[in-house]
Amino acid sequence: MSGTPKSVASLMQKTLKRQSDLARMRLRFTKNQVEQILLSCVRNKNTGPYLELIKVLKEYPLNEDNFRIVFDDSLSCVVLLGREMTEYVNVVCNIEWLDRSEELVDLYRTFVLNLVTAHTYHCPVVMMRLVTLFKEDGENWEDRPPNELLVKWSHIHDIIGRIVAIMPMTSDLLMHIMIDQFPYYKAGCYINRAYIYNLIWMSKYLPSLREQVMTAVINKMISMDVNIAENEKTKSDTMFDMDVDCQDEVSITLDYCMLEVLKWLEDEREPIMNILCTVFERIILPTYSIRHVQFLLLYTISINQQCADRVLDNLWTIAAGLQGMGPGALTTRKTAASHLAGLLARCVRVPNTRLIKYLKSMAEWCHSYISATQESTAACDNTKAHGAFHAICHAIFYLVAFKHHLLFMNKENVNFVESLNLPRLVTCALNPLRTCPPQVTRAFSSITRSHQVVYCQGIIEKNARHTLQSTAVQQYDEWFPYDPYNLPISGKIIWPLCIDYKDWLKEGDDETQYSSMKRKLEEDDDYLVMASPTQRLATSLSHGISPGFRTSENIFI
Amino acid sequence: MSTIIKFDIKELKKLANDKNSCIIEKKVTQNLALQPWCLGNLKESIKNLLDYKIGKFDKEFNGILLSYKNLRIxxxxxxxxxxxxxxxFQVQADYFIFRPYVGATLTGIVNKKSTTHLGILVHRVFNVVIPRPTEEPGNMWVGSNINEGQEVRFRIVVLDLYGALPYIRGELDQRCVKLGPDGDDDEEVEKKAAPALNVSYVDFDKTKPYTSKQIGDGLPHSTLKNTKLINSSKPQISSPGTVSDSHNQSVNGKSGFTKAKNADGEISVSEKKIKRQSKLLESEQKQLEAHSKPNKKHKRDVL
Structure with a gap:
């Protein structure tokens, strides 16, 4: 008998449920009913039916006829929907409309446009509602989103475009809401990708918002990138175990977002690339220790020579502190130097003339720096004060070590290298080798020794003795912004544009970066193939795994 | 507004000289507080600070800041x-401020027409709504004779500038609408100096999926190709609605002229060009549109 009360309760519940289902089935607005309710609410303050209407609209999905009646009626008394009716406006805008027939979508659009023009203060709500529609769940796509989705999104974009066309002031509001509503970076790949896709789409029909859109997208991607870097740091000891399979959600998200932005760059080229350069200077450059987003810049300067010159020039100006007001922050200068070195070293399409030009101006700058500080800094070894000098010297060492194939190719080039007067840099009182990351030092010294340009072994040993004396552990700047890119999907576009580091000890390896990367992906789990004894030997000899000289081979090992 | 619509100083000067525009030019000395990091580039940061205020209501100015010039620290x-x-820092500049008040008369261009209200754009940015009076019976509202693209005069009735977007409600100036084509010419000319409504900043073609991606085959979505969006390859005017439709017809052939005369309030760049090319066409149009003054005036300007 104990079960009886329960069953009674459940029976009751069932009945209630059935009743409500029935009511839902039977729910039928008659023509003008909604209008009457709204009118009586506004004119006679008769709120009873009004509140009931709101409840009904909130809880019951509408069928086509009801949808039509509700919107027809709302349309005819759109003027009445003032501030006091905000709740009704909210509810009505929330009614599902995207999945309905073309005619009803049109109706919704007409209503929204009328509402927004009649009452500008409802605009934020309406916009917000439209923007949140970009954040609905779905399946990730491969090449381009499925057509149904595109059609749906285009309905939304159409409404947004029309609102902005009629009310130009909404553009700022729209941008604000778009940034505000950006999904959390961990929210998942699809949501973030779809949102960025739509933001980019928006910038296409509202070209004046391009820069803001780019800024917003890059900002978001940087926050993802930084988080990936942090994740990697926490498992730094397991760097060798890193595998394509164990990539976390965020890096997959970033991978697809990069893909979208790359497509955008490919799509619109000129204007977008210029904007990217601006955004780079403003946002990417001051960010330290990101691994991926800067490859957008590498892509841009590979495609567009003008952008390349602009970016390189600007980086050099910043690194050398030549811009108008003051030298700028030390970290920014360091970052600019490492970006400059990375781009010159890694980018396939940067012509050798540029490399020579910048090597020359860097060396000249350093020599004049040494001359200027010769008297004053004999005793002072403050690396902070001369941080920029050290950074630029490291850039030179790095470039010489990285580009040795080219720089020691023939007599003419060797003469050029000698004209840089590297021994003076190495042996000067400021001692740039002391702060140089060890892997750069090693590569640089072995190459210059073998070509009889500089002999740094003495200095290196002296520095080692100094560090033995001091108890503090020397911290090196081990961030090289253009170390190989390791996101597999967007990498397919980026890898062909990068140069792999070729160690001079490892001769006769003609495999290009791209082909090796491809092979790697194909033989993904063939771990043993890569770890062939000779290769292992080569790696252990040349320290190929060290940052800055990382090759595509060891990023997947 | 600061991103999509930009005013140039000349235009603002003209507006500021016009007493009926509600735009005033004012020299103000202000005290601006800067963060320490702004000192690196003082001028730039002050500009940023002031740019941020553009398009928003400012208590100090008691209006909406449109632009400024002659910035001096x-x-x-x-x-x-x-x-x-x-x-x-004490900063002085000449500010252009939009300072409407209840009872002021403004002119604007109708850019949205529906059965219940008219949406009007004043000075290219400010939206004004003129609702149809609900009390009056029947179809006696003068607003229903007004078409999109036409210029109207109205009186401000309700004003709220404090929100994210300013809300201005107007009331049609009966006298002005009735005046019709034979009315005061000079005044019309003055007003027509403002360029016709132009939404070049929205490319409606690109709200469609088949242009959104670079994929070459451009899959035809037959359902989406509504007539409204076809004409956007030309420099487009107004929101693509009935107006631009009829406008298009008028360009394509004479058959559309009877319809087109409704739309002639707004003259697009493309239309101008075409007119220059074919004067024959134009003379015909003139005959047909004899009663619509503003357009004729504008044509004279063009020629």
């Missing part, structure tokens, strides 16, 4: 007050 040295981190 009056001091070489900023002041630090009390224990505050901010650094204060």
């Amino acid at each position: 009056l001091q070489n040295v900023g002041t630090i007050r009390n224990d505050n981190a901010d650094i204060h």
Whole structure:
């Protein structure tokens, strides 16, 4: 008998449920009913039916006829929907409309446009509602989103475009809401990708918002990138175990977002690339220790020579502190130097003339720096004060070590290298080798020794003795912004544009970066193939795994 | 507004000289508080600070800031007050302020027409709504004779500038609408100096999926190709609605002229060009549209 009360309760519940289902089935607005309710609410303050209407609209999905009646009626008394009716406006805008027939979508659009023009203060709500529609769940796509989705999104974009066309002031509001509503970076790949896709789409029909859109997208991607870097740091000891399979959600998200932005760059080229350069200077450059987003810049300067010159020039100006007001922050200068070195070293399409030009101006700058500080800094070894000098010297060492194939190719080039007067840099009182990351030092010294340009072994040993004396552990700047890119999907576009580091000890390896990367992906789990004894030997000899000289081979090992 | 619509100083000057525009030019000396990091580039940061205010209601100005010029920083040295981190500078500039008030009369271009209200754009940015009076019976509303693209005069009835977007409600100036084509010519000319409504900043073609991606085959979505969006390859005018439709017809052939005369309030760049090319066409049009003054005036300007 104990079960009886329960069953009674459940029976009751069932009945209630059935009743409500029935009511839902039977729910039928008659023509003008909604209008009457709204009118009586506004004119006679008769709120009873009004509140009931709101409840009904909130809880019951509408069928086509009801949808039509509700919107027809709302349309005819759109003027009445003032501030006091905000709740009704909210509810009505929330009614599902995207999945309905073309005619009803049109109706919704007409209503929204009328509402927004009649009452500008409802605009934020309406916009917000439209923007949140970009954040609905779905399946990730491969090449381009499925057509149904595109059609749906285009309905939304159409409404947004029309609102902005009629009310130009909404553009700022729209941008604000778009940034505000950006999904959390961990929210998942699809949501973030779809949102960025739509933001980019928006910038296409509202070209004046391009820069803001780019800024917003890059900002978001940087926050993802930084988080990936942090994740990697926490498992730094397991760097060798890193595998394509164990990539976390965020890096997959970033991978697809990069893909979208790359497509955008490919799509619109000129204007977008210029904007990217601006955004780079403003946002990417001051960010330290990101691994991926800067490859957008590498892509841009590979495609567009003008952008390349602009970016390189600007980086050099910043690194050398030549811009108008003051030298700028030390970290920014360091970052600019490492970006400059990375781009010159890694980018396939940067012509050798540029490399020579910048090597020359860097060396000249350093020599004049040494001359200027010769008297004053004999005793002072403050690396902070001369941080920029050290950074630029490291850039030179790095470039010489990285580009040795080219720089020691023939007599003419060797003469050029000698004209840089590297021994003076190495042996000067400021001692740039002391702060140089060890892997750069090693590569640089072995190459210059073998070509009889500089002999740094003495200095290196002296520095080692100094560090033995001091108890503090020397911290090196081990961030090289253009170390190989390791996101597999967007990498397919980026890898062909990068140069792999070729160690001079490892001769006769003609495999290009791209082909090796491809092979790697194909033989993904063939771990043993890569770890062939000779290769292992080569790696252990040349320290190929060290940052800055990382090759595509060891990023997947 | 600062991103999509930009005013140039000349245009603002003209508006400021016009008493009926509600735009005033004013020299103001202000005290601006800057963060310490702004000192690296003082001029730039002050500009940013002021740019940020553009398009928003400002209590100090008691209106919406449209633009400024002749920016001058009056001091070489900023002041630090009390224990505050901010650094204060006296800044002087000529500001252009939109300062509407209830009862003021403004002119604007109708850019949205529906059975219940008219949406009007004043000075290219400010939206004004003129609702149809609900009390009056029947179809006696003068607003229903007005078409999109036409210029109208109205009186401000309700004003709320404090929100994210300013809300201005107007009321049609009966006298002005009735005046019709034979009315005051000079006044019309003056007003027509403002360029026709132009939404070049929205490319409706690209709200469609088949242009959104670079994929070459451009899959035809037959359902989406509504007539409204076809014409956007030309420099487009107004929101693509009935107006631009009829406008298009008028360009394509004479058959559309009877319809087109409704739309002639707005003259697009493309239309101008076409007119220059074919004067024959134009003379015909003139005959047909004899009663619509503003357009004729504008044509004279063009020629």
